Amino acid sequence: MELGKLFFEDGIPGFSHLQFFQLMQEEESPFFLIQSTEDKDVGFWVVDPFVFFPSYEFSLSSVTKETLRINEASPVAVFSIVTIRDNNQTTVNLKAPIVVNLSNRMGRQVILQEDSYSIRQQLIEQPATENK
Numbered sequence: 001m002e003l004g005k006l007f008f009e010d011g012i013p014g015f016s017h018l019q020f021f022q023l024m025q026e027e028e029s030p031f032f033l034i035q036s037t038e039d040k041d042v043g044f045w046v047v048d049p050f051v052f053f054p055s056y057e058f059s060l061s062s063v064t065k066e067t068l069r070i071n072e073a074s075p076v077a078v079f080s081i082v083t084i085r086d087n088n089q090t091t092v093n094l095k096a097p098i099v100v101n102l103s104n105r106m107g108r109q110v111i112l113q114e115d116s117y118s119i120r121q122q123l124i125e126q127p128a129t130e131n132k
Contacts, residue, residue, distance in 0.1 A: 006034065006100060006107045009067065013096075013109055015042055021107070023100075032079060034098070046079035049094060052123060056094060058112050068101040068108055075102040082123065090123040 003023040011018050020037045030051050036042040049056045060070065070076060077100045080092040094117035100107040 003032070004105060005037070006105050008107050008109075010108065012044070012098075018042060031082070034079070045082040046098060047082055047092060047123070049078060049080040049092060049097065052092070053094065053121075056117075058097070058114055058117075060099065060110065064099065064108060064110055068099065068106045069104055070101050076100065077102055083120070085120075091118075091120040092123050093119045094121045095119045 003025055006021040006023050008019050008021065010016060012021075015036070018036045018038050022033075022035045022037055024033045024035065025031070026033075030047050032046045032048075034044045034046055064070075068074075079098040079100070080094055081096075081098065083091050083093070085091060094112075095114075096109050096111045096119065098107055098109050
């Protein structure tokens with residue numbers, strides 16, 4: 001399902017030359033894809049962190065709110081980038097969420113000042129495997 005275009009004025013860290021992205025969702029899935037419309041090889045799997053971490057919270061700086069033109073009435077979406085590691089562990093970056101102002105489709109990856117969040121937070125706890 002296609003959810004629309006996103007504009008990252010400063011790009012995404014590591015891809016500052018790319019500003020235009022498409023947000024798509026796998027049907028009936030908590031996973032979304034943020035895909036560059038300028039370079040089809042660049043895309044990021046993301047999730048709504050609040051689905052997996054209900055107590056996740058942070059405050060946006062006034063600079064971020066200004067940059068994204070967020071006011072009290074602005075609908076905002078938050079996404080965390082998903083990484084699948086070598087050992088099939090899936091982690092999410094809670095330290096640097098992607099914040100999107102849904103009214104103007106502007107997005108930005110924000111580095112949080114809070115020390116309580118990890119860039120490699122395990123998405124789903126893996127059950128301990130028994131050695132037999």
